[in-house]
Structures are given as C-alpha cells and as structure tokens.
Amino acid sequence: MDGIGKGIDFEDLLPVIANKLGGEGLMKELSNGFKLLMDKDKGVITLESLRKNSALMGLQDLKEDELLSMMREGDIDGDGALTEMEFCVLMFRLSPQLMEESWFLLEEALDYELN
Numbered sequence: 001m002d003g004i005g006k007g008i009d010f011e012d013l014l015p016v017i018a019n020k021l022g023g024e025g026l027m028k029e030l031s032n033g034f035k036l037l038m039d040k041d042k043g044v045i046t047l048e049s050l051r052k053n054s055a056l057m058g059l060q061d062l063k064e065d066e067l068l069s070m071m072r073e074g075d076i077d078g079d080g081a082l083t084e085m086e087f088c089v090l091m092f093r094l095s096p097q098l099m100e101e102s103w104f105l106l107e108e109a110l111d112y113e114l115n
C-alpha cells in the first residue's frame with residue numbers, strides 16, 4: 001500500500017476498513033446516522049438538512065455556527081454538501097471518543113491492515 005510512510009490518511013483507509021467489516025458494525029452505524037441527517041431527495045447532507053434533522057435527533061442544541069463548521073470541515077471536495085464518505089470521515093475527526101467501541105474495532109482493523 002502506498003502512502004503509509006507519509007502518515008495514515010483516513011480518507012484512504014476508510015474504504016479498506018469498510019470492506020473488512022463487510023459493511024456491518026461501524027460503517028453501518030455511520031451509515032444510519034448519515035441517512036438520518038441527509039436530504040432524502042438529494043441523497044447528501046446539506047446545511048439545511050443538517051439543521052432540520054439534527055433537531056429531530058435531539059441535537060437542537062447545536063448552534064448555527066457549529067453546524068456551519070461541521071459542513072465546512074466535512075466537505076472535502078467543496079461542493080457544499082456531505083456525501084456518505086465525507087460524513088464518515090468527519091465523524092472520525094469530530095468524535096472518536098463517542099465511538100470508543102467502534103474506534104477499538106477500527107484500530108484492530110488498522111493493525112491487521114498494516115502488519
């Protein structure tokens with residue numbers, strides 16, 4: 001695998017890990033979260049869908065500037081919306097502690113991949 005020596009990039013490794021877990025567990029949870037937050041017509045998360053659906057999920061305490069910074073940080077290709085993969089990467093960046101159990105699985109998968 002190229003690029004390991006330059007540091008690990010989750011953007012590159014997530015698909016590998018997703019394959020390893022067979023679309024179950026970790027990625028399934030993330031995928032469910034994505035589906036709850038996305039714009040059902042567009043199939044991506046927009047600022048509008050994030051604002052609307054985060055309130056439905058009981059996250060109404062998130063402030064507008066927090067939603068904005070989530071969008072900005074997560075939007076890797078800069079098209080103003082989050083795809084499922086962008087959302088997954090963002091979740092790993094923002095809240096590894098919220099996913100301790102999943103994080104452990106991720107590390108195991110990484111160890112396996114790298115050794």
Ligand SMILES: [Ca+2]
Pocket residue numbers: 074075076077078079080081082083086
């Ligand atoms: Ca994007």
